[in-house]
Amino acid sequence: xxxVQSPQAVILREGEDAVINCSxxxxxxxxxxxxxxxxxxxxxxxxxxxxxEQKGHEKISASFNEKKQQSSxxxxxxxxxxxxxxxxxxxxxxxxxxxxxxxxxxxxxx
Amino acid sequence: xxxxxxxxxxxxxxxxxSVKIECRSLDFQATTMFWYRQFPKQSLMLMxxxxxxxxxxxxxxxxxxxxxxxxxxxxxxxxxxxxxxxxDSSFYICSAILEGGDNEKLFFGSxxxxxxx
Numbered sequence: 001x002x003x004v005q006s007p008q009a010v011i012l013r014e015g016e017d018a019v020i021n022c023s024x025x026x027x028x029x030x031x032x033x034x035x036x037x038x039x040x041x042x043x044x045x046x047x048x049x050x051x052x053e054q055k056g057h058e059k060i061s062a063s064f065n066e067k068k069q070q071s072s073x074x075x076x077x078x079x080x081x082x083x084x085x086x087x088x089x090x091x092x093x094x095x096x097x098x099x100x101x102x103x104x105x106x107x108x109x110x
Numbered sequence: 111x112x113x114x115x116x117x118x119x120x121x122x123x124x125x126x127x128s129v130k131i132e133c134r135s136l137d138f139q140a141t142t143m144f145w146y147r148q149f150p151k152q153s154l155m156l157m158x159x160x161x162x163x164x165x166x167x168x169x170x171x172x173x174x175x176x177x178x179x180x181x182x183x184x185x186x187x188x189x190x191x192x193x194x195x196x197x198d199s200s201f202y203i204c205s206a207i208l209e210g211g212d213n214e215k216l217f218f219g220s221x222x223x224x225x226x227x
Contacts, residue, residue, distance in 0.1 A: 002153070032216070041203055041221035042154070087153060096142060096207035096216045100154045 001025050003090045005101035012078050012108050020073040020104045022088030031064050031071040032089040032098060035082075042087060045073070078108045113137060114206045116219030123194055124227055131189045131222045133204030139184035140206035145177075148201040148221075160187040194226045 003024040010018055030049050034042035048064035048071060059076045075082055085105050089098035113136040123129050133143055141162045146154040158179055159167040166179035178190040191198055203221040
């Protein structure tokens with residue numbers, strides 16, 4: 001079953017923060033986050049594995065609450081380059097098979 | 111890092127023809143690859159799991175006779191869209207997993223934009 005992402009869309013000014021949530025109705029082994037620009041393939045951001053991980057890369061970080069079957073992606077001090085559609089992909093085992101959420105469109109304005 | 115090459119990047123074909131899309135793992139062996147389809151402004155929908163040396167596993171609602179998958183070697187999976195129709199126009203993306211099935215070694219190709227006239 002497809003995970004649910006929220007919000008569906010968000011508009012920010014440069015320098016503002018955003019949080020994107022991903023919720024699943026199934027127990028999760030992993031959560032993957034990707035960003036996709038229009039007409040391009042998704043670009044990998046990070047993977048979180050069960051065990052309640054938190055990860056960060058520059059100003060983008062994420063958490064994974066295994067019990068709640070939820071993950072959140074945190075974008076701090078957003079830049080124009082952060083604009084795009086963010087997808088979470090959830091895996092219920094270590095096979096690499098992912099089911100993607102419907103996406104969250106982020107627009108960062110100057 | 112590992113690279114997955116997908117070819118072609120875009121293809122335009124006439125209705126009724128067949129189109130083959132290749133997905134190659136360039137510097138690692140992949141016993142398992144995945145094929146996704148993405149319609150404009152929608153999410154990536156898993157079509158099938160491609161297993162080297164055996165039949166692909168298709169997701170519910172995906173016609174296996176229309177979307178032929180062949181995973182003949184550890185570095186190549188192909189998706190053939192047979193008798194393509196305009197409704198098959200979409201962005202097709204493959205992903206490959208390093209042997210061993212570790213989630214942290216999942217890589218995506220660059221995608222193929224298919225337009226059927």
